[in-house]
Amino acid sequence: MLVQLRIGHVPLQKHLHRVGCMSSLTCTMCQSVEETVHHYIMKCSAHVAQRKQVEEWLGRVARSLSILLANPNVFKHLFRFINNTGQFQNLSQEE
Numbered sequence: 863m864l865v866q867l868r869i870g871h872v873p874l875q876k877h878l879h880r881v882g883c884m885s886s887l888t889c890t891m892c893q894s895v896e897e898t899v900h901h902y903i904m905k906c907s908a909h910v911a912q913r914k915q916v917e918e919w920l921g922r923v924a925r926s927l928s929i930l931l932a933n934p935n936v937f938k939h940l941f942r943f944i945n946n947t948g949q950f951q952n953l954s955q956e957e
Contacts, residue, residue, distance in 0.1 A: 863944065867899050868931050873950065874902055891949075900927055902949065903940075912946045 866872040875897035878884040889897035891908035902909070904927055917924040919939045924930070930940050944950065 863941070863950070864931070864937065867903075870899055872899060874899065902947075903927060903930065903943070909943075909947050909949075912943050915946070916940075916943045 863872070871877055875884055875887050875889060879887050887896040889895060889901060889906060889908075891897075892906050894907070895901060895905075897906075904913070904925075913924070916939050919942075920936055923933070923936060924939075930936055
């Protein structure tokens, strides 16, 4: 999942549209903008509570996508965020 997030090949609308699986780029959660990795982790209004929790755990570090995706010391918090959003809960183990 971490590698997929880093390279943008994660099952979010932007990637799914790029590979021909979805017709829309729009975020399925907030219906407002293109669903990218940055939008999902840093901006989506549907995940405000989960994002706030990450900020409580990490402080200012939580406001940097590059740190969240690169610093091993914060990975457990990133994965907790992902789990708490439920965004990828229907994916099989192979994906």
